[in-house]
Amino acid sequence: MLRTATLATIALFALPAALAQAPKQGGTIRVAINSDIRSTAVGISRDANTDGVMMHIVEGLVGYREDGTTAPMLAESVATSADGKTYTFKLRSNVKFHNGAPMTSADAVASLKKWLDPATKWLCLADFDGSKGVKIESVEAPDATTVVVKTSKAEALFLTNLAALHCGQTAVLHRDSWNPDGTMKMPIATGPYKMGEWKRGEFIEIDAFREYASKPGKVDGYAGAKMPHADKVRWIVIKDDAAARAALVKGQIDILPGLSQSELADMGKPADIVVKSATTMGVYGILIQTKDPVMSNPKLRKALAHALDLKPLAEIASGGVGVANASVVPVVSSYHSAAQKKGYGFDPAKVKQLLAEAGYKGEPLKMLTNRRYPTMYDMAVMVQGMAKKAGINIELEVLDWPTQLDRYQKGNYQLSAFGYSARVDPAMSYEAMLGDKAKSPRKVWDNPQAIALYDEAMVIADKAKRQEIFDRMHAMMLEDAPMIVLFNPGDSNGMSRKVEGYQPWPLSRERLFGVWRNN
Amino acid sequence: MAVPTLLIVAVVVFTLMRMVAGDPAQLMLGDLESPEALARLRKEMGLDQPIPVQFMIWLERALVGNFGVSIAQQRPVIGMLWSGFLVTASVVVPAVLIAALVAVPLGMLAAWKQNTRTDAAIVGLSIVFLSLPSFWLGLLFLLFLGVKADLFPIVGYVSPRENFVEGIRYLVMPVMTLALIETGVLIRMARSSTIEVLRLEYITHARAKGLSEPQVALRHALKNSFAPTWTLIGLVLGGLLGGAVVVETVFSLPGIGRLLVDSIFARDYPVVQGALLLVTALYVGVNLVVDLFYPVFDPRVRL
Numbered sequence: 043m044l045r046t047a048t049l050a051t052i053a054l055f056a057l058p059a060a061l062a063q064a065p066k067q068g069g070t071i072r073v074a075i076n077s078d079i080r081s082t083a084v085g086i087s088r089d090a091n092t093d094g095v096m097m098h099i100v101e102g103l104v105g106y107r108e109d110g111t112t113a114p115m116l117a118e119s120v121a122t123s124a125d126g127k128t129y130t131f132k133l134r135s136n137v138k139f140h141n142g143a144p145m146t147s148a149d150a151v152a153s154l155k156k157w158l159d160p161a162t163k164w165l166c167l168a169d170f171d172g173s174k175g176v177k178i179e180s181v182e183a184p185d186a187t188t189v190v191v192k193t194s195k196a197e198a199l200f201l202t203n204l205a206a207l208h209c210g211q212t213a214v215l216h217r218d219s220w221n222p223d224g225t226m227k228m229p230i231a232t233g234p235y236k237m238g239e240w241k242r243g244e245f246i247e248i249d250a251f252r253e254y255a256s257k258p259g260k261v262d263g264y265a266g267a268k269m270p271h272a273d274k275v276r277w278i279v280i281k282d283d284a285a286a287r288a289a290l291v292k293g294q295i296d297i298l299p300g301l302s303q304s305e306l307a308d309m310g311k312p313a314d315i316v317v318k319s320a321t322t323m324g325v326y327g328i329l330i331q332t333k334d335p336v337m338s339n340p341k342l343r344k345a346l347a348h349a350l351d352l353k354p355l356a357e358i359a360s361g362g363v364g365v366a367n368a369s370v371v372p373v374v375s376s377y378h379s380a381a382q383k384k385g386y387g388f389d390p391a392k393v394k395q396l397l398a399e400a401g402y403k404g405e406p407l408k409m410l411t412n413r414r415y416p417t418m419y420d421m422a423v424m425v426q427g428m429a430k431k432a433g434i435n436i437e438l439e440v441l442d443w444p445t446q447l448d449r450y451q452k453g454n455y456q457l458s459a460f461g462y463s464a465r466v467d468p469a470m471s472y473e474a475m476l477g478d479k480a481k482s483p484r485k486v487w488d489n490p491q492a493i494a495l496y497d498e499a500m501v502i503a504d505k506a507k508r509q510e511i512f513d514r515m516h517a518m519m520l521e522d523a524p525m526i527v528l529f530n531p532g533d534s535n536g537m538s539r540k541v542e543g544y545q546p547w548p549l550s551r552e553r554l555f556g557v558w559r560n561n
Numbered sequence: 562m563a564v565p566t567l568l569i570v571a572v573v574v575f576t577l578m579r580m581v582a583g584d585p586a587q588l589m590l591g592d593l594e595s596p597e598a599l600a601r602l603r604k605e606m607g608l609d610q611p612i613p614v615q616f617m618i619w620l621e622r623a624l625v626g627n628f629g630v631s632i633a634q635q636r637p638v639i640g641m642l643w644s645g646f647l648v649t650a651s652v653v654v655p656a657v658l659i660a661a662l663v664a665v666p667l668g669m670l671a672a673w674k675q676n677t678r679t680d681a682a683i684v685g686l687s688i689v690f691l692s693l694p695s696f697w698l699g700l701l702f703l704l705f706l707g708v709k710a711d712l713f714p715i716v717g718y719v720s721p722r723e724n725f726v727e728g729i730r731y732l733v734m735p736v737m738t739l740a741l742i743e744t745g746v747l748i749r750m751a752r753s754s755t756i757e758v759l760r761l762e763y764i765t766h767a768r769a770k771g772l773s774e775p776q777v778a779l780r781h782a783l784k785n786s787f788a789p790t791w792t793l794i795g796l797v798l799g800g801l802l803g804g805a806v807v808v809e810t811v812f813s814l815p816g817i818g819r820l821l822v823d824s825i826f827a828r829d830y831p832v833v834q835g836a837l838l839l840v841t842a843l844y845v846g847v848n849l850v851v852d853l854f855y856p857v858f859d860p861r862v863r864l
Contacts (some may be wrong), residue, residue, distance in 0.1 A: 077823065080589070081635055089589060163605065165590070168597035208593055242634070242644070243815030244718055280716045280813045284700050289715040292708050414826075444583025444828050451587055462592050474592060482596070 065271045065543060065558045070247075073297045073552060074286045075277040078243050083226040085157070085164050085210025090463070093207045094551040095277060097264060098248055099140075100231040102211035103131050103150065103189065104201050105265035108547055109376060110323055110466030112201045113265040115257075116145065116214055116232060117189075126196025126503060131189040136255045139216040140236040147183035153214045154181045154191070161224045166209035175500070176200060198503045202467050207551065211264070234270035234555045247276045261556040263547065271543070271558035290315060290536055296559060297544065299552055301536030302361035319363040319534035320546035323372040323464035325471060326364070326421055327527040328409070329486050333479060334456045336405065343523035344386065345396035349432035350425060351388040356529035359421040363532025369516050370475065371468045372530045374548045376505075381513035386520065393432045406437045409457035414443040417531050422459035425528075453483035461531065464549050468512045469499045475525060487524035563845045570841045571623065571834070575616050578830050584608070585632045585828040606632050619834065628835035633827045638835040645817035646802075646839065651721060652732060652814065653801040656739035661794055664744045665787065668751020669778060672759060672786075683748060690745025695738055699811035702734040716813040735812040739805055743797055750793045755786040788858040795851030802847065803840035 079092040084100050105115035114120050117131040137145040157164045158171065158178060170178045177194040184190060193200060204212045216230040228237055234254045238247035250270035259267050278295060280286040287305070290298045291312055303317050328346070330337050337343060352366035365373050368385025372378060411422035419440070426436045436457065441449070449455050465471045476496050477485035492515055499511045519525070533550040543557040586602035603609050607618065622629060628638035664687075671683035707715045713734050721728030758764065759782060767777045804818020817836060824832035 078634075080633055083635075087589070087635055089591070163601065165593075165595065165598045165602075167601075168595055173597050242636070242641075243820070278716060278813075279815070281810045281819065282813065285703060285716055285811055285813055288703050288708050292711070292715050294715050294717075442583070442826065444588050444826065445581070447587060447591070448582040448584060450592075451584070460592075 065269065065556075066560055067271055067558070068273050069559045069561065070274040070276055071272045071297065071541065071554055071557060071559055072295045073275065073277045073554070074280045074289065074295045074299065075246075076279075076281060076286075076300075078279050079240075079246055079277075082228055082237060082240070084213055084229055085166060085208070086162065086226060088165070088208060088210070090551075091277075093210075095246055095248065096210065096229070097207060097233075097551060098235040098275065098554060099233040099237060100210055100213035100215070100229050101233050101264075102205060102213050103133075104205045105211060105263060106205050106207075106466055106549060107263040107265050108261075109374065110263075110464075110548060111376065112205050112466075113262070115205075115211075115265045116150070120201065122503075126501075127193050129191045129193070129200070131191070133187045133189065134255070134257075135187060137232050138253050138255065139232055140230050140251055141216060141218065142253065143216055145214060145232055146186050147189045148186070149216065150189045150214045151181050151183045152217060154178070154189075154212065156215075156220065157212055159224070162226075164209070166203065166206060166212070169203045169206075169209070196501055196503070198500055198508065199467055199469055202470070205264075207264075207549070234268040235275065238274060243279055245276050245278045247274055249274055261543075261545070261553065263549070264553075268555035270555055272554065275554045287536075290538070293538065296538045296541050297552065298536040300534065302363060302534045304361055306536060314539050315536055316539055317534055317536050318544065318546055319532045320548060321363070321365045321372075321374050321530050322533045322550050323374060323466060323548045324461055324531045324550070325367075325370055325372065325465075325527060326359070326417065326459075326461040326529055326531055327525050328425060329450070329455065329458040329460045329525050330523065331453060331455050331457070332486075332488075332522075332524050333453070336407065337456050339400045339402075340523055341396045341400035342402055343526075345393045345400060345402070345432070346429060346434055347386040347523055347526045348389045348396065349393045349434060350386075350428050350526065350528065352385065352528055355421070355424045355428065359424050360417055360529060360531050361420075361534065363534045364417075364529040365532070366529050368520070368527050370471045370519065370525075370527055371512055371516065372464075372471075372548070374530070375466075375468065377468050377509055377512050379509055379513060382516055384516070384520065386526075390432060393434075397433060402434070404433070404435050406435045407456050408439050409436050409459055410439050410441055410446050410449060410455050411459040412441055412443045412446045415461060418459050418461050421528060425459065451484045453479060453485075466549070468515075469496060469508075472496050472499075472515060487519065487522065489518060489522055489524075492518050492522075563842070563849070566845055567838060567841055571620065571838060572616075574834050574837045575619065575830075578828070578833055579612050579615075581828070583828045585830065588828055589633075619831070623835075623838070628838075629831035631824075631829055631832050633824070633829045633832070638831045641820060641832060642817065642835055642839050645815060645820040645836075646843075647720075648718065648814055649802060649804060649809070649816035649818060651728075652735045652739060652808065652816065653798065653805055655732070656736045657743060657794060657798045657801065659736070659740040660743035660747055660797075661790075663740075664747030665751045665783075665790060667744075668748045668790070669755045669783065669786065671748065671752040672755035673774070673778065675756060680752075684752070687745040687748035687752075690741050691749070692745070693742060695742055695805075695807045696811050698741060699735070699738045699808055702738060703811065706734060718814050731812075735805075735808050735814060738808055738811075739801065743801075746797065747790060747793060751786070751790045754789040755782060758782050758786040761785075784858055788855060791855065791858055792851055795848050799844040799847035802843045804836075 079095050080089050081087040084096045101115050103117045104112050107113045118134045119132045121130045168174050176197040180192045182190045213231055219230045221227045235248035236251050238249040240246045250273050256267045256269050261267055286298050289295045306317050330343050356364045356366035367373050369382040371382045411419050413419050429436045475486040479485050479488045495511050495515050499508050533546045535546055540560045586599055667683050671680045674680045706712045719727045719731050767781045804821050806818030806822050809816040809819040821836040
């Protein structure tokens with residue numbers, strides 16, 4: 043009797059919790075987007091917004107986990123040969139395309155070959171055709187559930203590159219996705235959602251694929267479970283921030299990406315709206331042109347670095363969601379070791395000493411920034427203020443983003459308040475910054491020893507050895523000071539309390555699978 | 562004059578866009594590291610050709626109505642411009658019509674009651690209206706009519722051709738925003754031109770004949786005083802049809818103004834070139850129509 047009563051009591055308390063957690067099926071989740079997607083041609087014509095939408099539709103053999111590491115997605119498992127040149131993908135058995143056709147190894151092989159065809163104009167072709175190093179030499183299907191890819195040489199980032207979002211995750215697409223002329227018609231893929239209605243400049247809608255065979259377990263980046271609870275997801279194009287916030291308050295949208303806690307406070311903290319945030323793998327900092335006559339002096343560069351107090355700078359510039367970090371390796375990366383935590387340190391006395399040694403006489407230094415990305419602008423203003431306090435005279439030159447990007451490409455700046463988009467592996471971050479400036483003016487750091495270490499990191503797969511390489515590179519970068527890394531920005535999203543299951547994550551892109559709306 | 566104007570605009574726009582820093586191919590890639598992809602994209606976009614060659618190719622196609630394909634959206638520019646123009650026109654034309662219907666009588670009333678409280682009130686109102694920034698007024702409407710009163714949707718657009726009632730609901734606030742501001746502009750012109758006409762002898766003669774004030778106003782004063790206002794309406798309409806970009810941004814309307822601004826930031830050369838040519842053509846066309854109808858109001862003017 044007592045036992046029954048106890049069990050009943052436990053059930054009574056557990057039931058509401060259990061009911062509250064159970065996802066609701068159906069309905070439409072509405073998300074604000076600040077500009078229309080470019081196209082549905084994943085990996086061919088894209089930008090960040092396009093990737094965010096299309097990653098609900100397409101899937102590749104591998105995908106990124108929550109922590110940025112690469113895991114099997116359409117593959118059940120991936121085996122790498124001892125020489126690192128052969129990859130054997132065992133496919134999951136119950137996967138269907140959006141048109142109902144079962145996915146087989148023949149489809150995976152055909153898709154890979156299509157991506158490797160220059161006529162497809164895949165943006166990531168250079169990563170796999172030998173231009174940058176590794177070349178896919180053959181793609182075969184020895185049986186209906188196996189794909190074997192052979193490469194010209196071992197590369198640590200081969201699977202990581204396959205899973206890249208801007209590459210469309212090297213999606214496996216049904217052959218009917220392509221026009222006879224080789225261009226992409228509409229991706230018929232395997233994702234939890236399929237393309238719905240798209241009204242240019244107004245909204246993009248995706249529809250749940252009810253035959254989607256989700257992996258078991260929980261949502262894990264783009265490589266875990268992906269249940270399509272909502273019938274539809276609609277991204278509504280809203281250019282104006284104030285209009286977007288009004289739409290959120292009124293309930294015309296459910297999720298507003300980019301809304302911070304401070305902005306929610308400005309809105310009067312409506313009771314039915316909440317902000318969720320996560321630290322991302324983006325890297326924000328000040329690029330320094332080491333070929334500039336003034337900035338070529340390492341003492342001046344280090345003086346500037348020591349003049350900056352990273353913690354308050356990161357807090358204010360990122361709206362409270364970023365994390366101070368002096369390393370190119372993001373704090374959320376599994377490679378962010380104790381050695382990576384070392385930075386310059388805020389040291390006014392050292393600044394004075396270095397400025398005197400550098401012979402700096404207060405001449406103005408020009409720093410580029412833009413208004414399109416408020417975090418970059420706020421970061422520039424903070425840096426200017428802190429530098430001024432230390433006796434370093436920085437003038438801001440505010441440009442539109444295309445112009446600043448152009449100046450970055452040409453290396454035409456003294457200082458530039460810049461942000462790199464999230465890269466899941468430290469080698470990818472260093473790839474963006476490291477290289478011969480004479481050949482590539484956009485490169486920030488041209489230390490030959492660092493370049494040699496990077497080349498090593500691209501080949502070695504062993505994590506411990508790679509960690510050692512990255513730790514050494516970080517120390518070298520601190521010494522050379524070609525860039526002052528300041529923080530990893532955050533990704534914050536305002537949403538209605540009716541939305542459940544939504545979680546921001548280090549790669550920033552919103553994920554609407556595993557999300558539902560309580561009406 | 563229209564043809565030389567369009568040709569000059571074509572050259573100026575093409576040249577200026579190429580002079581502005583920023584590469585549409587690079588914008589597409591962002592900070593991603595891929596010189597090979599960049600070179601390939603530039604080649605596909607024709608950006609690897611010398612600029613005079615790019616201009617001649619574009620001009621040759623533009624002369625037959627082919628403005629090329631958008632770099633950002635890979636769609637024919639002409640289709641994008643037409644869609645954008647329809648949205649803009651659905652806001653601008655009703656707004657200017659409402660503004661004219663309100664402003665002309667109010668302006669005439671203010672002139673008739675010159676130096677009275679009525680005149681002061683109308684002039685004061687017009688100054689307030691034309692001083693209001695359109696984005697601020699639009700946001701006020703969003704807040705009070707959209708959020709608090711929940712009368713109209715905040716964002717989005719439904720074409721009245723698809724659903725008339727719903728389409729009108731989406732247009733009310735943007736149309737009101739534009740109409741209020743333009744009413745302020747037109748009241749001033751209507752008032753001053755009516756004051757000019759009221760000083761003329763034939764108005765005194767009309768009154769002396771025993772005509773009532775409304776008869777004097779409608780039969781004698783209106784036609785003559787309306788001509789300058791008509792010209793201003795043409796200028797306003799032509800200018801707004803080129804894109805009421807602020808209103809389109811605040812209310813998330815996919816009009817031609819927003820398309821133009823977005824394309825400038827994306828360095829989408831074909832769209833910018835096509836849009837500016839269209840804007841110029843609209844401005845020239847509207848003002849041509851205004852000039853053609855001018856003699857209706859003022860027979861002294863001959864074409």
